[in-house]
Amino acid sequence: MAPPPRNSRRVTAAMVAERAGTSIATVSLVVNGKDRGRVSIPIATRVRDAVEELGYVVDHAASSLARGSGDLVVLIAPDLSNPFFAEVIRGVRDTVGDRFQLVLSVTERGAQPVDADVRRFERLRPAGILVDAPAAGESMSASVPVVLLDAPGGADAVNYDLSSGVSALVAHLAAAGHRRVAYLDGTSRATTFAVRRSLFEDACTAAGITVSRTRAQADLTIDAAAAAVDGVVDDWLAEGVTAVVAAADTLAYGVLRVAGARGVAVPGGLAVAGFDDLPSSSVTAPALTSVALPGADLGRAAALRLLATLDGTSAPSPALPTRLIPRASTGA
Numbered sequence: 001m002a003p004p005p006r007n008s009r010r011v012t013a014a015m016v017a018e019r020a021g022t023s024i025a026t027v028s029l030v031v032n033g034k035d036r037g038r039v040s041i042p043i044a045t046r047v048r049d050a051v052e053e054l055g056y057v058v059d060h061a062a063s064s065l066a067r068g069s070g071d072l073v074v075l076i077a078p079d080l081s082n083p084f085f086a087e088v089i090r091g092v093r094d095t096v097g098d099r100f101q102l103v104l105s106v107t108e109r110g111a112q113p114v115d116a117d118v119r120r121f122e123r124l125r126p127a128g129i130l131v132d133a134p135a136a137g138e139s140m141s142a143s144v145p146v147v148l149l150d151a152p153g154g155a156d157a158v159n160y161d162l163s164s165g166v167s168a169l170v171a172h173l174a175a176a177g178h179r180r181v182a183y184l185d186g187t188s189r190a191t192t193f194a195v196r197r198s199l200f201e202d203a204c205t206a207a208g209i210t211v212s213r214t215r216a217q218a219d220l221t222i223d224a225a226a227a228a229v230d231g232v233v234d235d236w237l238a239e240g241v242t243a244v245v246a247a248a249d250t251l252a253y254g255v256l257r258v259a260g261a262r263g264v265a266v267p268g269g270l271a272v273a274g275f276d277d278l279p280s281s282s283v284t285a286p287a288l289t290s291v292a293l294p295g296a297d298l299g300r301a302a303a304l305r306l307l308a309t310l311d312g313t314s315a316p317s318p319a320l321p322t323r324l325i326p327r328a329s330t331g332a
Helices: 013-020 024-031 041-054 060-067 083-096 115-122 162-175 191-207 222-230 233-239 249-262 295-311
Strands: 072-077 101-106 128-132 146-149 180-186 216-218 243-246 271-276 289-292 323-325
Touching: 013 024, 013 041, 024 041, 072 083, 072 115, 072 295, 083 101, 083 128, 083 295, 101 115, 115 128, 128 295, 146 295, 162 191, 162 243, 162 271, 162 289, 162 323, 180 191, 180 222, 180 249, 216 222, 222 249, 233 249, 243 249, 249 271
Parallel strands: 072 101, 072 128, 128 146, 180 216, 180 243, 243 271, 271 289
Antiparallel strands: 289 323
């Protein structure tokens, strides 16, 4: 029997079941990726062939309404193009992949996730929602479980122990003889950036290091960081600043660009360090010293916490450890 023309009418699970010679329940298991160990390989193959022939598309919204909850997990993040968030995605996907389908959403460039973003996806009735680096002061409450990532002070959040990495960074700078440093902040509304700066300034004070009052901040792009640094680097150098710490590696790359363009040797004229330890930080010129924030571990821990909530169990959520990765940009 020849397949009906695609798009001529809405293809249903019942039609797929009839074509494959099996039940609607079996079709549901196969198309939702839950057939392993429950449906024989030949039958699953027939179902997939029928899906392809008929052009069947799962209506997740309708399925969610029928069950009261969906088989989707939504991850909302501020910048999916950033390598850090790619690692977070990997950790989440590897953890929920056997049970749920992962849907990714990116907010408007430069904007942190807010309550409205959660409400938008709540209408799909997903199993749960993960929110990475949400804007400060947002409640992020919903009718489905919500877990926050890298949101210090937030309820139902998985966070880093930033203090250990920051302490190691400041001790490293002090040992290298730096007594006056500058800090390049991000314009992000995420609480994590405020915490990074506060911990850094407190640690510098304890170590007898002065942080320049000439402040600079930028969006998390190399171009924006370079533009911000270009406007203040002369003031920093005139003050006797010998090291710049950036709130993220992407910002630190902008510092390296300006230093190279100005002929300022790194680390001889200006040491540079950042946060995140992105994969590219090991191959910059010079390689960048960074406080490692393991994105995959963050995604994995958040996904485990969400799964535990869905299963009615508890999952420990200790702060994830951070560590300093010293490299050539600070003379390591």
